[in-house]
Amino acid sequence: MATAKPASPSPPPSTAVVPAANTAAAADKPAVEQLLEVAEDEVVIDFKPNAKCRADLRLRSLHPSLPVAFKVQTSSPLKFLVSPPRGAVQPLSSASLRVVLRPQQHAPASFPRSRGDRFLVLSSLSAAHLDSSASSSAATGGTTAIRLRVFFGGPYLLRLAAEAGDAAAVRLILRRQPHLLPLLEPEAAVPDGAEQWAPLHTAAARGDTGEVRRLGPDSMGARDREGRTALHVAAAAGEAEAAAALVDMGADAAATDARGRTPLDVAREKGYQEVVDVLERWELVMTAARRGDLQSLESLLSKRAGVRGRDQYGLTALHLAAIKGHCDVIALLAGSGCMDIECEDVEGHRPLHLAVEGGSAEAVELLLDMGAEVHAATRRGATPLQMAVTMGYEAIALLLRGRGADEAAAPALCIASSSSSSISCA
Known part of the structure; x- marks a missing residue:
């Protein structure tokens, strides 16, 4: 954990004589109180060419009663953005900052540790002191400073170092990112x-x-x-x-x-927020489909990433919408082309099977109108018509027969699946 290190005073010229009284006074002067801790000892950035690369910093206030003002400076302002660049941390609380490396066409000139890129985290009980303190000085005017180096790592640079035979760089990257x-x-x-x-x-x-x-x-x-x-x-x-x-x-x-x-x-453990967003988006898509929340689903689908996920049973958002009978959601998911109307779960159930299981004649009719296969069979051989007959859904059975479904080859008994509660034939 990085902490503030007050700078030593400049040494006097060799010919100067320091009075004893002044020496004693300097010794009695208290050091500037440490106000913040930075959880990271370096700014670690997974570098990829021509892409924004991000890192997070966590600040923690050490002051028991007053807010601590902070300001972050970088030696390379044309390369890095900090959000927020300044602010305040409440007593004994924490705050997170995002460091963004603007897209760079080439790998860093020196890596893993950069020779020229540095960050300075200034802190004070007075925001005015932050602007009056020179970035090169620490512990002036009630201001403490924490200096952070930049560490460039990630898969791209690891491969680059390995291909170049740079064993030292490979070892450094793996030491921090095993x-x-x-x-x-x-x-x-x-x-x-x-x-x-x-x-x-x-x-x-x-x-x-x-x-x-x-x-x-x-x-x-x-x-x-x-x-x-x-x-x-x-x-x-x-x-x-x-x-x-x-x-x-x-x-x-x-x-x-x-x-x-x-x-x-x-x-979440690694702090990769973009991956978290992708995976959480999939969960939100599944929840919106299950609830029939069309507005939320339209917003999620506009992002296009991570929306065709499956749960442990292989069920998609389209399966969930079908079993709940949410026709508007079915139309959105299948009609937009982002989901296959014949997608199967691990037991071979298609959305049409689950619409039958849910007892929604409207959903069954919509899926048939959209081209769903009326004779689709699960891995155990159950067709939508066999399921409808077994579950006693006469109106749905009549609808399926009207669309050409044939029950002549239906087995005598169908049983419920243990994993997804769907019907499959023994």
């Missing part, structure tokens, strides 16, 4: 017979969204030796676009690793 180690040895043998890193894990960790999509949904079942899915890995690396692509491909956002953490838990 979660990036698998990027250097994705094919290495893993003890105890555990799975190796799959290609999808590697692509997710380096943020290669094109490769993630190319590998496709069939690759998403793999886990590494810590029980992490590719979505866990993308969350740990702060790769928001890769995380959104995985969610859209049907990655299980509720999956837990060997430590019981979901990808959202990992993203």
